Amino acid sequence: GAGVSQSPRYKVAKRGQDVALRCDPISGHVSLFWYQQALGQGPEFLTYFQNEAQLDKSGLPSDRFFAERPEGSVSTLKIQRTQQEDSAVYLCASIKGRLEFAGELFFGEGSRLTVL
Amino acid sequence: SQQGEEDPQALSIQEGENATMNCSYKTSINNLQWYRQNSGRGLVHLILIRSNEREKHSGRLRVTLDTSKKSSSLLITASRAADTASYFCATDEIRFGNEKLTFGTGTRLTIIP
Numbered sequence: 001g002a003g004v005s006q007s008p009r010y011k012v013a014k015r016g017q018d019v020a021l022r023c024d025p026i027s028g029h030v031s032l033f034w035y036q037q038a039l040g041q042g043p044e045f046l047t048y049f050q051n052e053a054q055l056d057k058s059g060l061p062s063d064r065f066f067a068e069r070p071e072g073s074v075s076t077l078k079i080q081r082t083q084q085e086d087s088a089v090y091l092c093a094s095i096k097g098r099l100e101f102a103g104e105l106f107f108g109e110g111s112r113l114t115v116l
Numbered sequence: 117s118q119q120g121e122e123d124p125q126a127l128s129i130q131e132g133e134n135a136t137m138n139c140s141y142k143t144s145i146n147n148l149q150w151y152r153q154n155s156g157r158g159l160v161h162l163i164l165i166r167s168n169e170r171e172k173h174s175g176r177l178r179v180t181l182d183t184s185k186k187s188s189s190l191l192i193t194a195s196r197a198a199d200t201a202s203y204f205c206a207t208d209e210i211r212f213g214n215e216k217l218t219f220g221t222g223t224r225l226t227i228i229p
Contacts, residue, residue, distance in 0.1 A: 107158035
């Protein structure tokens with residue numbers, strides 16, 4: 001596609017519900033990142049995929065957070081038993097090759113999650 | 117955790133003036149990038165400067181990098197109302213197996229028409 005696509009753009013969940021956020025990266029982009037951005041803050045790294053392999057999940061805040069990219073393209077970030085502190089914008093970004101050499105990340109518009 | 121800290125946190129200037137934002141970071145880096153984010157939108161890449169570069173220009177943007185002080189600055193000249201946005205620096209740390217950009221806390225820039 002022309003850009004990184006994320007859905008849904010907005011999600012309201014009741015505390016305790018499970019949510020799934022989808023990211024469709026730019027076609028051919030090998031690397032995919034998920035970030036969490038709280039209101040008024042910078043994006044915080046969650047996890048990184050190279051093709052279908054999840055190479056770094058050190059930023060996932062708890063075991064309620066799970067991400068997958070089974071075919072090396074579309075990725076899903078799943079949050080189980082949502083809590084109010086999970087309210088944030090979840091940003092997906094992709095890059096053609098390795099970050100060290102390829103440079104810029106291409107971001108989607110984000111999925112804004114509100115947990116009531 | 118946030119690697120970089122931007123200064124100031126918020127900046128308001130008149131249209132036509134120059135805007136300067138600063139970023140400090142903590143570890144050795146491969147490169148430093150600046151991104152822009154309009155309210156409610158994703159981040160857009162502005163400019164990348166590598167660790168062996170000291171200054172870089174792109175249109176109305178000028179970025180400097182001082183690796184000895186672990187700091188960078190972004191200058192936007194002749195500001196326009198459309199430049200109103202949040203600006204973030206991001207670093208790619210030198211660390212085996214590291215594949216992530218770590219973002220700063222951001223500067224919220226408001227251009228007053």
